[in-house]
Amino acid sequence: MEGDCEFCRIAAGERSAHVLYEDDRTVAFLDENPAMTGHSLVIPRTHEEDVLTIDEPTSTAVFETVRTVSNALEAALEPSGFSVFHTSGPLVGTVDHAHVHLVPRFADDDVALSLPRDRLEADEATRLRNRVRATL
Template identity: 55%
Template sequence: MTDDCQFCRVVRDDETAHVLYEDDGTVAFLDRNPAVEGHTLVVPKRHREELLVGDDSTGVWETVQRVSTAIEAVLDPAGFSTVHTSGKLVGSVDHAHVHLLPRYEDDPVHIALERRTLRADTAERIASAVEAEL
């Protein structure tokens, strides 16, 4: 954990948060600036910058599933969006986290990706290289 990380401070109980769930490896708490009702952050207790690279991130995704099931029972949303981004180009918090967003009809959340056509040669190159890596 680091002293200057706001999520580490939540994990240590040095900063107040509305915790929904906690286990040995993760904490889920309501976002202070929610996009929608029930907007939750799920974080690993151990400070790390990346969830997708490494071998101990499964607990975060299990917590996302567990908490979303409870939120569904309590808030009855129309569905969910989960958002995880990493790297230097995104966000202001370098502690890995997942946004769990209950979705409602006419909510203000807009997640849009500009799409283009996948070229066959590009697909084959990427698929072949990833398959070899795996």
């Protein structure tokens, strides 16, 4: 457990949460400040800072739990769909424990997860593709 990490305390059973699902690698619980009914968080039990840098077995377990919980939420709430996302880095959040948001969506909800969009030009796409491929 990492210092005063509230998600580590939830994973250890030392802090209350409305747990929906748990296994040996993950815990899924209702968000205390939901954007929508059923808004849930899926976390690894171990303290990791970013979903994108955790080891493969843990990453796989996190996303298997996302699938398991989304299926249960689908049956319980009958949403129109889901928004599933994770954020990382100091600019996007206040919790340093890796987590995935699972937000049931409904046709009449007012959840806004939109991003400003621009057109990807072919030459820019080619340059970016080449830079990324060079690092793989």
